[in-house]
Amino acid sequence: MDPVEKAAYVLMHDGIVIYPTDTIYGLGGDAFSDEAILRVYEAKKRPLSQPVSIAVCDCDMIHGVAKINEYAATFIDHFLPGPVTVILPARNSVPAILTGGTGMLGIRFPNHPLALRLISLVGSPITATSANVSGGRDPLTPSECHVAHDYLLDGGILPGAPSTVVDIGERRILRPGALVEEVVSYLSRGERT
Secondary structure: OOHHHHHHHHHOOOOOEEEEOOOOEEEEOEOOOHHHHHHHHHHHOOOOOOOOOEEOOOHHHHHHHEOOOHHHHHHHHHHOOEEEEEEEEEOOOOOHHHHOOOOEEEEEEOOOHHHHHHHHHHOOOEEOEEOOOOOOOOOOOHHHOOOOOOEEOOOOOOOOOOEEEEEOOOOEEEEOOEOHHHHHHHHHHOOOO
16 A cells, blocks of 8 residues: 555545645545544644635536536636635535535645545545644645644645635635736636626
C-alpha cells in the first residue's frame, strides 16, 4: 500500500489526514461522515458555526454537492482545477455542519496530483481546511502542521499563498489569495445571468 492508498484508507474509516494541495497543507476528513467532520473541527479548535470547505477531484463531484448556474459553470471551467475556492449553494446531500448553517458550500478543486489521487481513491469529497489551529499560520511544510491527525501525506514544501475564496452568486471575493488579480479581472468583466 503506497502512502496515498494508506491516506485514502484512513479517510474511508473516519480518520483525518493532512494532505498537500496546490497552495498549503489541508486537513481532510470524509465530507459525508459526521464523525470525521467533527474530528476536523475539534482538531482545528474551530467553532461549529464556521463553515468548512470541501475538496473534489473532478467537475462531476462539484455537480454532486452544489447547485451550479451557467455563470458558475463558466467560472469553474476557467479557474479549476486551481488555487480558488468557489462558494456555491449546497445540495441537500451535503451535511449542514459543513455550511455553518448558511446553505452555502466552499469547494476546492486542487491542482495537485497527490490531492487529486487521494480524493479519487476515496471516491467522494473530503474536507479542505488548512492543517492548522484556526487562526494559526498556514502550513507550507509537514513540520508546520500542528493539528491532531491520523496520517500525514508528505508533499514536500508547498507554494504558500492560500486559495482565493469567491462567492460566485455575489460575484465577490471573500478572501484574497492566489490568482486574486486574475479572479478580480474575470469578475469585473463577467455578465450577470
